[in-house]
Amino acid sequence: MLSHYFEHGVGISAGQQGLPVMYDAVVPETGLGPVGEIRLVPDWSSLTPLPYSPGHARVMGNMVHHGQPWALCPRNFLGNYTLALAIQI
Numbered sequence: 001m002l003s004h005y006f007e008h009g010v011g012i013s014a015g016q017q018g019l020p021v022m023y024d025a026v027v028p029e030t031g032l033g034p035v036g037e038i039r040l041v042p043d044w045s046s047l048t049p050l051p052y053s054p055g056h057a058r059v060m061g062n063m064v065h066h067g068q069p070w071a072l073c074p075r076n077f078l079g080n081y082t083l084a085l086a087i088q089i
Helices: 002-008 014-018 074-088
Strands: 010-013 037-042 061-065
Touching: 002 037, 010 014, 014 037, 061 074
Parallel strands: none
Antiparallel strands: 010 037, 037 061
């Protein structure tokens, strides 16, 4: 069962990206809501041991919607922006 999460990630609400730090409800202007699932899929190439916590590690994740990179994923956005910048240079 755990191996499924290693490959397919875990589900989170799409509205998570519309939550401000100091408020516990989705900002209406985001167009996001509590319904709808985004998969947070681990990027195993980012697996890094934590030097301040022996025996623990971290891994970054990509947000995926219906098997495709989600446009509101910060990592996806940064990757697209970096690619566009490299093309302009």
